[in-house]
Amino acid sequence: MNHKLKVAILGSGNIGADLLIKILRSPSLECTLFIGRNPASSGLARARALGVPVSADGIQAILRDPDCCEIVFDATSAAEHVKHWPLLRALGKRVIDMTPSRVGTMVVPAINSHEFHASDNINMVSCGGQASTPLAYAIAQTQPGIEYFEVVSSIASLSAGPATRANLDEYIETTETAIRHFTGCPESKVILILNPAQPPIHMQTTVSAKVATADLDRLRPVIDRMVASIQHYVPGYQMVVPPVFEHNRIVVMVRVTGLGDFLPAYAGNLDIINCAAIATAEQFARERRTVAA
């Protein structure tokens, strides 16, 4: 008997293609359907070649065969997810939303992995959100009364597909919301830069907190522990500038090197949100096994 948790991937772009490779490697997840919308898409062809069942019928594929999976990864776009969610909820599906739609409960495993069953719709925030909120959370825990956080991420142009480019506004809104939500800080600003340099740059994220003074001695061990706990599920997450106090702000910078599954290692942005989603889905799989036993 197969004990793996059955999952479907909705969306055959960069995110969906990378999730598939990670799921094929997972000891507890099985991709039972990989769904796109264009029968001729390279994403579907690749999945078929990997021996994964595919469909080009979009959300209809799940509506037609609701038993195909227990969990749906929605890797389409924010606007599409808003349409998909009521249909999937009616089928009793759990959804891991990879888009910046903000429909469900935001989960960043290093901060609130325990909340993974708080809702049937788990939102993975954004790539920059996964990279930055744990750092902001660590800063907020050790420096009282921070009123403003800022997050700047630079990603390689090649790692930003059409949906990412069309969703820059949603990315900003969602990531800003996540920073405020997880830190309790009243104000946040998020900036995203696409850089076309060759060879492509690895994803870099800088978190700044506006402060009058800084207690870096208190912050450093907390932030080191946070980085280590992220490295459990995102091996390429690395601090490149440890917390410094400069110009009335605390600045910390990380670089995310991807696992090189679908896109090469520079696409740490793709990797970090997908690694977070896989970690969350594997929690569901563990919980299900515990309940069954």
Added chain:
Amino acid sequence: MKDILISDPTLRDGNHAVMHQLNPAQIAAYCTAADAAGIPIVEVGHGNGLAASSLQLGQSLVSDHDMLRIAREKLTRSQLGVFIIPGFGTIKRDLAPAIELGVDVVRVGSHCTEADTTARHLAYARERGKHAYGNLMMSHMASPATLLAECRKMQSYGAEGVVLMDSAGALLPGDVRERFEVLVGGLDIPVGFHAHNNLGLAIANSLVAVEAGARILDGTARGFGAGAGNAQLEVLVAVLQKLGYTTGIDLYKVLDLSDVAEKQVIKSIPIVRPTSVVSGMAGVVSTFAKHVDRISLQYGIDPRDLFFELGRRKVVAGQEDIIIAAAMDLAHERRPAA
């Protein structure tokens, strides 16, 4: 006799030169004088446009909302312009309110190879009945053929003109000519140029662009802008007049405007300092200048080395956070072995 559309970002690019500390009285005074001089478009805002007030780039003294409100009150003939870079400013939070406040002209910017990030913002400005232009920043970093492809995207999104920004002041006259010959021949919409003066070529390059068919030029009073500044507005108007182009701007009035700017707005008139030269040579965006000066002092390194290191890392506009990382690496390399 050809008409050249002059757009004046003194109150936007100039904000870089004062770490975004232009105050309400300065904005009001300049707008009043620019309106009197008949400047067609007056661009106002944080140096990097809407929603760019940040720790990354410097926080504005005056909010986007207040800058636009003050300018709108003073501009009766001149059109009010804003700059917005997707990735910084969003439609809902920033562009929609700016249009509500009475903005006439929206410039939507992206790095020179990322035009598709401007599609939604350009379309929104057009839908709201505003003049919408696409700006390609750091245009020294892409070939003429790539720039043409990117400009065509902006044209397809509804841009009524495209403007190449020489953000690092890195282009030589031959580079400018080559780019504009390709763009003018390959587009159905007017093309413009936004110069920086890092290598002392802002006016010369603007003229080369015009001779190659550019019909929109950016100039700022006394050249007030990031780094070594921009093409000097009053000089630009004068030489265009001498060459037989019309701008609709009266020479004496624009000269008066530049005096107002010097007296009331400009803290120190931009000159080509050594770090500006290096920034132009390294192809690093002029807006980094103040941050490089500050951070190289803190880490005890030569700002010129830092600029060249940033050039090697191919940083683009908005990546000011990389300055600290590069400075730390340089400081580490220079430390004598224990």
